[in-house]
Amino acid sequence: MTALSKLTLTDFRNHAAFSLNIKSAAVCLFGENGAGKTNILEALSLLGPGRGLRSASLNELVRQGSERGWTVSAVFDDDHQIGIGLDQASRTPKRAIRVDGAAATTNDLAERVRMIWVTPAMDVIFRGGGTERRRFLDRQVMANIPSHGRVSAAYEKSMRERNALLERNYIDPAWADAVENRMAEAGAIIAMNRAMIVRKLQAAVDARPDGYFPKSDLSISGEFEKRAADGASLSDLEEALRDTLAAGRARDRAAGRTLNGPHRSDLDVIHRPSGAAASLASTGQQKALLIGLILANARALSTADEQAPAPLILLDEAAAHLDPSRRAALFDELSSLKGQAWLTGTDATLFDAFRDRAQLVEVPPTGSA
Ligand SMILES: Nc1ncnc2c1ncn2[C@@H]1O[C@H](COP(=O)(O)OP(=O)(O)OP(=O)(O)O)[C@@H](O)[C@H]1O
Ligand SMILES: [Mg+2]
Secondary structure, three states, X not given: OOOEEEEEEEEEOOEEEEXXXXXXXXXXXXXXXXXXXXXXHHHHHOOOOOOOOOOXXXXXXXXXXXXXXXXXXXXXXXXXXXXXXXXXOOOXXXXXXXXXXXXXXXXXXXXXXXXXXEOHHHHHOOOOOHHHHHHHHHHHHHHHOOOHHHHHHHHHHHHHHHHHHHOOOOOOHHXXXXXXXXXXXXXXXXXXXXXXXXXXXXXXXXXXXXXXXXXXXXXXXXXXXXXXXXXXXXXXXXXXXXXXXXXXXXXXXXXXXXXOOHHHOEEEEEEOOOOEEHHHOOHHHHHHHHHHHHHHHHHHHHOOOOOOOOEEEXXXXXXXXXXXXXXXXXXXXXXXXOOEEEEEEOOHHHHHXXXXXXXXXXXXXXXXX
16 A cells, blocks of 8 residues: 555444545644544554554444444555454454455555554653563564564464463473474564564664754564574574573463573664663653654655555654754655655644645544534
8 A cells, every 4th residue: 555545443442434535645643632632543554453552442443323333445556545443244343344345354455554553641661561562563674564464463363372281281292392382483483573673773873963852772682583683594583582482381370471592582772862771761752762763764764675565654643742943854754755644733733744645634523524
């Protein structure tokens, strides 16, 4: 996907029917609190693989009071269409996906849509535990390597099998070997992907101009990613992970979970101007670091090979946190990228510095449209 030219939501969150023709590479949604701006970004985020920017369940997304399921559909690259919705026909809620009218899969979405986002909920990623940072990293990887999501799901699945196996009184060694083999296969790819994308992101960070968004120094604390960064081959990684898992059976059994592997890795971020860990930076500095990282990834994605789709960049409430000169720098940078940027804010004047490079769209308060 390079750009959306039309977006239509039905019975999605507070939007009974919302339709927008898009004429620009930047779209700025403005309106009062609760109007449904973030909901629109969330709808867009569901055009890619995964559960979207709020990790909501499919049922939560149905407009309260609606008798039907929700739908989100988008026209992209002028004449292609992606439609997603809650599949009412299946007994368990399921996301129905159609591309150009034909049934499609999450993998089809991953191939077509490269998506990255920043939301206020992500402000805490540098302060909290590793889970959120790892998720953040994996989302950046997924935008670059569509198969990463599928491999991660395979890893998680075999890890659950292994954990269940370790709870038994007798562990069949052949069974454990088979499960750990699958974990090692997927885990090695995960570590390799992460190491590769961190290197790519770092190069994109380094290539960015100095100025409004501070640079960061990135590394992954995780044995297997470190080995990958040091040049280990995929089969080396696989073997190392397989050995680690086999050697850790007794310990993992006592702990009741798998203690070692790429599911425990963390993304370490240093705020380069101060040389200190990002966790020590101020709230505003952390926000600017995060935006800098997303812009670096957007740059990496938009300079990727010609065949790769250009990214959709979703920035929820990013403008409001920035002073006017940083805001202008952000808009300049977004305007220089391939891909389409979607921004939200409560006030149209926040987007003044875009001048004629963006389409301003008012999201009216619920009930008035
Ligand atoms: N399933 C649903 N059905 C109907 N309304 C919903 C549903 N889920 C959320 N909402 C409503 O959507 C509104 C919030 O929308 P959203 O978060 O997009 O607002 P916003 O425009 O981003 O506001 P803010 O400026 O405060 O961020 C709330 O009023 C909420 O009650
Ligand atoms: Mg919002």
